[in-house]
Amino acid sequence: MKIVLEHITKRYPNRNRKVGGVFTAVDDFDLTIPDGKLVGLLGPSGCGKSTTLNMICGLETPTEGKIWFGETDVTNLTPELRGVGMVFQSYALYPHMTVRENIMFPLGNLKGADKLSKEEMLRRVEEAAGLVQIDELLDRKPSEMSGGQQQRVAIARALVKTPKVLLLDEPLSNLDARLRLSTREEIRRIQRETGVTTIFVTHDQEEAMSISDQIVVMEKGVIRQVGKPQRVYDEPENLFVSKFLGTPPINVFAGRVAGGRLRIGDDDVFEVPGVADGEVMVGIRPEGFQPATHGALHCELVAVERMGRDTSVVARHPALDATQMRAIVSSDARIDRSLQMVCFAIRPEKCRLFDPQTGERIRFDGDAVGEGAAR
Amino acid sequence: MNTRSLKGWLYLIPAIAFLGVFVVYPLFDVFVYSFEEGYNSASQTYFGVGTYNYSYVLRDPYFIQALKNTFVLVIVTVPLSTLLALAISVALSSIKKLRELYQTVYFLPYVTNTLAVGLVFMILFQKTPYSDGFVNQIIMALGGNSVDFIDGPHWAKMTVMCIYTIWVVLPFKILILTSALASVNPDYYKAARVDGTSSWRIFHRITLPMISPMVFYLVITGFIGAFKAYGDVVGIFGTNLNAAGMNTIVGYVYDMLYGNSGGYPSYASAAALILFVIVLTITCINLLVQRRSVQTS
Ligand SMILES: Nc1ncnc2c1ncn2[C@@H]1O[C@H](COP(=O)(O)OP(=O)(O)O)[C@@H](O)[C@H]1O
Ligand SMILES: [Mg+2]
DSSP states (O other), X not given: OOEEXXXXXXXXXXXXXXXXXXXXXXXXXXXXXXXXXXXXXXXXXXXXXXXXXXXXXXXXOOSEEEEEETTEEOTTOOHHHHTEEEEOTTOOXXXXXXXXXXXXXXXXXXXXXXXXXXXXXXXXXXXXXXXTTOGGGTTSOGGGSOXXXXXXXXXXXXXXXXXXXXXXXXXTTXXXXXXXXXXXXXXXXXXXXXXXXXXXXXXXXXXXXXXXXXXXXXXXXXXXXXXXXXHHHHSOSBHXXXXXXXXXXXXXXXXXXXXXXXXXXXXXXXXXXXXXXXXXXXXXXGGGEEEOTTOSEEEEEEEEEEEXXXXXXXXXXXXXXXXXXXXXXXXXXXXXXXXXXXXEEEOGGGEEEEOTTTOBEEOOTTOOOSTTTOO | OOHHHHHHHHHXXXXXXXXXXXXXXXXXXXXXXXXXXXXXXXXXXXXXXXXXXXXXXXXXXXXXXXXXXXXXXXXXXXXXXXXXXXXXXXXXXXXXTTHHHHHHHHHGGGGSOHXXXXXXXXXXXXXXXXXXXXXXXXXXHTTOOOOOTTTSOHHHHHHXXXXXXXXXXXXXXXXXHHHHHHTSOHHHHHHHHHTTOOHHHIIIIIIHHHHHHHHHHHHHHHHHHHHTOOHHHHHHHOSOHHHHTOOOHXXXXXXXXXXXXOOOHHHHXXXXXXXXXXXXXHHHHHHHHHHHHHHHO
16 A cells, blocks of 8 residues: 655644643655555654654544545544554553454454454454464463563554554564564564555664665654665765764764865865865764875774774764764774874765755765765 | 561561550450340449340341441442442543543542531431422422432432432542543553544453452442441431431441440440451452452453
8 A cells, every 4th residue: 555645744732831832743744655665764752753653543633734545535534444553662462351352352343344253353363473473372461471472462463454554653662672683573574474565663773774665764853864774874865864874873073175175174085076165064984984094084092992893993083073983994904002093094985065054965076875986 | 587577577566566456456355245245334244155246236126227228328339439430530531621620529529528518418408397408499390299308218318328428439439540540551542543443342341451450449448438337327317327217337336335225335346246247248259259350351
């Protein structure tokens, strides 16, 4: 089912009564979600992800805009008429029911011509349980299961009505790190097997990047960028997106362009053809630094941490917008710790320029990743 | 015994001493009294030991009347007040505007003096040769005949008693149930709504099971409270309850001790122990039902 969100806006009366007025939780959200894809809705906490999801499933009505499921305008339809399944961060499994009763619960709501026989219901429950591989646990109570198993039950309950759209609101946040990894693989597998159009909400960029066909990065109710995960990572359209994606995060410097050359602090870094003179913000990915005796960027060395394959260099630079920066260099790079200084050559294709006022990307010849800049 | 549990016992001594002197010892004493036949409070002597006090009490028409009254009160008011409180709490938690105001209004009876409320009820339901109470005015306006609810037929008096009791116990139950309802994670309701669950199904498959521990708590305490009714009855019908035919078991116990026919601690003790056994039995049944329903739900 293709989903089209047409300029969706959601305003709430402000929670803080003293301030009054309205609060715009989602602002002019315009997005098309292709049929059968898994889309990751990514953004910091409070940016309006849940609100967006609730509007898609029908728990909330948009203040403005329309929502289309295929050719149907569902903006004012109640949730059950939309055919959506939803999984909550807290799982919301009914504690007094067994797993079987939990998964069967949505089927019990079917009325009229859709009404199922008891046998058919049980068969569907078995099927959904098989899909998420919890067949053996059907007679347990949720409290007798691990977090990961509960999560699977919640997914089975969302899928038992064979919805056209599956919505997951931070489904992994309550799991520990290892389980989170395996459960997200599991979600990916289930999505592939069923082919159900899925929206996956998370504030964890790594999670979104690893699982999604497409990610949507949000900030303060506004879409910042949409695209394939790798593409958004490589080609951020603004400073927010570049900072939000990537671990370790991108290092941001205050820089200046003069006469077609980029300067960071007192260091003359490289040529940036086609960029007008003026202040810029310079984002350099950790993998964009190469230690070199005559490298352009002069940094104060803080620490060298060897972590298996990679070596991570912690350093300081006066133009940095944070106290420290982190570079990932290959482990055979020689760094003389006694000097307390390190010089880096900067790889232009790992370097992004942004307008200091608007945060918008400023492109220059040589910053493109891909065919043109292949090394 | 190691030092830690020794310490624990040490800390418990004040409470144990207090309970021992004021609860356990009197209980034991009541038990002893109830088997002492022909006790004379002036000389503090008795003739023998046996079950005569019990057979006397169980044959006393006043006690039978009190027993009947108490049972009617319990059987009518506990289910009705719990259901009513549940309905009001659900309604309260579904409205947003003026919710605090309503909550306060419903809570007022709780902070009002029992005797004062009893008096107000008396005035509302009264019928004297000169005037009719508010309730009777309504009945007459609707074309009925006025009834003396305070000094008239037994059923009318029981009606007033039940209405009064329900009204008095409602606030506490509403308070408990609204907070129980508020503590249900809203995600359950969201999940149910996404699946298109009807509000009735949400209520009886999700809400009710989730607040059932609190409902059971209210039923048990409600039973115990209703069995112990006394002060409220005096507030409406005066102190001579036996004459009014409106006595309760606790009222009977009190009369046997201090009333006009008083001075019979042995009979009072026997009646009190009968009440104790009834309350204990009912509470045990309640707990059994609760355990079973929690296991199978
Ligand atoms: N019912 C509401 N009334 C007022 N403000 C709300 C309401 N629901 C959400 N908000 C506000 O909208 C913003 C976005 O919330 P939400 O969508 O839950 O964020 P996210 O899921 O991205 O963490 C938050 O600042 C939140 O305080
Ligand atoms: Mg959220």
